[in-house]
Amino acid sequence: MSSLLERRRAPSHQSEIEDVCDVDVTPVMNVLVILFPFLLSLAVFTHFSIIKFSLPPNVGASLDQSNGSPKLKLTVVSAPTFTAITLGSSMLDSIPAGKDEYSRLSSALEKHRATAEFKDQVIVAVRDKTDMQRVVSVMDRCRGAGFSDVALSSAPEASEGPK
Amino acid sequence: MSLLSGKKSKLPSEYAKPFKPQLTSLVDVMTVLTIFLIQSFSAEGIVHTVANDLKVPESVSRDDVPNVLAVEVTGDKIILADKLLPQADVATSDTMLIKPLYAALLGYKQSGSKKLLIQADRAVEFARVKKIMYSAGKAGFNDYRIMVMRHD
Numbered sequence: 500m501s502s503l504l505e506r507r508r509a510p511s512h513q514s515e516i517e518d519v520c521d522v523d524v525t526p527v528m529n530v531l532v533i534l535f536p537f538l539l540s541l542a543v544f545t546h547f548s549i550i551k552f553s554l555p556p557n558v559g560a561s562l563d564q565s566n567g568s569p570k571l572k573l574t575v576v577s578a579p580t581f582t583a584i585t586l587g588s589s590m591l592d593s594i595p596a597g598k599d600e601y602s603r604l605s606s607a608l609e610k611h612r613a614t615a616e617f618k619d620q621v622i623v624a625v626r627d628k629t630d631m632q633r634v635v636s637v638m639d640r641c642r643g644a645g646f647s648d649v650a651l652s653s654a655p656e657a658s659e660g661p662k
Numbered sequence: 663m664s665l666l667s668g669k670k671s672k673l674p675s676e677y678a679k680p681f682k683p684q685l686t687s688l689v690d691v692m693t694v695l696t697i698f699l700i701q702s703f704s705a706e707g708i709v710h711t712v713a714n715d716l717k718v719p720e721s722v723s724r725d726d727v728p729n730v731l732a733v734e735v736t737g738d739k740i741i742l743a744d745k746l747l748p749q750a751d752v753a754t755s756d757t758m759l760i761k762p763l764y765a766a767l768l769g770y771k772q773s774g775s776k777k778l779l780i781q782a783d784r785a786v787e788f789a790r791v792k793k794i795m796y797s798a799g800k801a802g803f804n805d806y807r808i809m810v811m812r813h814d
Contacts, residue, residue: 538699627789635719
């Protein structure tokens with residue numbers, strides 16, 4: 500084996516080395532030059548998506564009276580300064596707006612989902628002054644926590660925020 | 663001068679060879695660009711565009727955008743199917759119904775679809791979107807979607 504290697508004669512001149520290593524890239528360039536404008540014309544640089552939501556009456560009016568007693572659905576109240584999780588009239592969690600607000604919201608939603616009656620439905624109640632980025636972020640966290648059916652409604656301005 | 667006079671050049675043999683440009687680096691660049699373009703290739707067939715002054719909210723949602731009637735909502739404009747709607751005092755009005763939008767949506771009701779795509783600016787307040795939804799609901803559109811920008 501070693502003798503075979505030894506038999507290979509090392510190229511003595513620079514020109515000989517160039518002849519050995521020279522790869523003809525012209526066909527590759529031709530292909531790329533044709534492919535490049537085609538892909539450029541079909542490229543999408545900003546990817547849009549949608550969030551589908553329903554209105555609370557379509558979710559079942561939050562109430563299921565099949566057993567004679569109404570069953571409440573988990574509600575996330577979104578306001579410019581805080582986010583709260585409520586069930587009926589009782590406040591389960593309140594998270595002030597801040598740096599780690601959404602991570603705290605995600606963990607709180609997962610915790611309350613475990614004990615919730617409806618594990619796939621949640622209502623996001625939004626106050627009027629809340630901007631849409633905040634609404635979408637809260638809806639994202641709800642979907643991320645496992646609620647597949649997110650309903651959007653308006654929250655009354657008079658309700659109490661976090662203390 | 664030696665070229666003009668037709669005399670044989672005295673240059674070494676390696677310079678006398680025909681000029682070969684080095685294409686390797688160019689191929690590298692083109693390959694990287696092609697891979698990037700293949701990644702951003704869209705085979706959906708529908709190209710969605712939004713107005714220059716409209717920045718839709720960012721989301722982690724991956725649902726494809728359907729080809730349905732769209733209403734664009736910015737701080738001072740409401741555009742339905744690329745037509746700017748006249749609006750007087752949507753922001754300050756106490757009434758929920760936006761009459762120009764309601765009237766325009768009634769014209770699209772004959773198509774049979776109840777789906778409406780809301781392209782709202784990320785800075786728009788929910789109160790404004792609420793009025794859009796109310797007016798659309800009155801006109802028979804009750805299946806809503808919010809357009810968002812994919813964010814990883």
